[in-house]
Amino acid sequence: MSFSEPTAQGAADYRAAEPSGAVAAEIDAEVTQYFLVSARCGCFMQAARSLNVKATVLRKQLALLEEQLQRTLFQFQGSALTLTGEGQQLHAQLIARSHERKLPVVEQPLIRLAVAESILHDILGRDLVSLLRRNASVRLDILSIDSDMSLRAISADVVVWLGDPDSPLPGPSFAVTEPRALARLDYLPHIAKRYSRVATRPESVDDLEDFLLVQWQQDRQVESFRPWNALVDQRLAGVVQLHSYELMLEMIRCSACIGLLPQYMSRFDRGLIELPGLFGQPMQRQVWMAINAQSRDEAQVQMIVELIHSTFDERRDWFDI
Structure with missing residues (x-):
């Protein structure tokens, strides 16, 4: 041309x-x-x-x-x-x-995607942005799931949520396909590298006494996080409770705080490092996905499902640590 x-x-x-x-x-x-x-x-x-x-x-x-x-x-x-x-x-x-x-606009079907807030921020966000760069005509409604209550309240075509490693329940309240496990996540306390020299990093729960702890409020009700939640609850000082996942990450990065994060976080942000060995009991969650039974065969829904599978496959090394 x-x-x-x-x-x-x-x-x-x-x-x-x-x-x-x-x-x-x-x-x-x-x-x-x-x-x-x-x-x-x-x-x-x-x-x-x-x-x-x-x-x-x-x-x-x-x-x-x-x-x-x-x-x-x-x-x-x-x-x-x-x-x-x-x-x-x-x-x-x-x-x-x-x-x-x-020109007559060809109406695009509205696709509703509901995703656990941390998964949306850490794992799916970048690929969703890439999808929108390639397709400006898509109609996509992205909903953030920040609690079991919001999971039960939403209605969507594709749902990605965090649950117990052994069961997807409680799950969506509407009819869905059989939930599929996408990844098992281990959770560990994390701190910014610049605030923790190797020689002074905490090696036991007692070593955390001199550190400010930050907790995302949505984690308070997670049964598998009981060791961490018990530590936070017994604090009389040196604790920050937050409802914003992004702000919690920012405080860990910039305020010498220690917070509970997925173990993959050191892959997502090279400035953060996990603190293993502080708790004897593992803290885990499972990423589950299900599709609305009524819209599962729609092409646009399948496009979103394929994107999610591809994203998790590409980041498989994040989870198999």
Whole structure:
């Protein structure tokens, strides 16, 4: 595809080179949409995202259109993508012919994804952002699960939650497919490396007396966290209780606090380090996923399910520590 300005022509020659209305009428409807959206966005990548197609497919179709018309339709002026004179003529003809200034929008199904807050932040967030970069037309409602109560209250197409290692119950309250275990997570106290030299790192529960402890409130009701919760509850000073997962992480990173986090956290944030051996009893949770029984076969739902499986497969070394 050529993006240089065509050579100047005389007025008569230029009019002769303009795409005729008959030629414009022969352009495929899909290619017409590719052309008009690209002209509107002024960016092939954004146009591809809006149309939910690969940028390579979009540009190939536009190159074939230029070859069919034997005209250069787009050009770059600096970093801006614009229409050439011939491209402007074709654009005007297509608009006049089909009134596509207001192209009908193909309604996308609304997909509701409910995810445990920590899993959304640590594991799925980045890949969900990548999905949205590739698909600007998706309709996605992302719900954060921060307690068993919110898990029972939500209604969604795909649900990812944290539960007991041996049972997915309590799970969603609506009809779902059989829950599948995605990963087993071990939890350990963590501290920022910059606040803990190797020689002075706590090696027993008693060594924690001189450290500020920070606790995410949602963890207070987790049965498997009983050793940690008991330690926090007996503190008369040096404890911060938080309802925000992100703020808890920030306090551990920046305030010399010690908090309970999944063991994979040192992979997610290289500035944090776990403190093993403080508790004799393991503290574990299981990541479970289930799909709404009524919408499980929908293509957009399956797209989200495949993304989740792919994300956990790619991070398998985070969990098999």
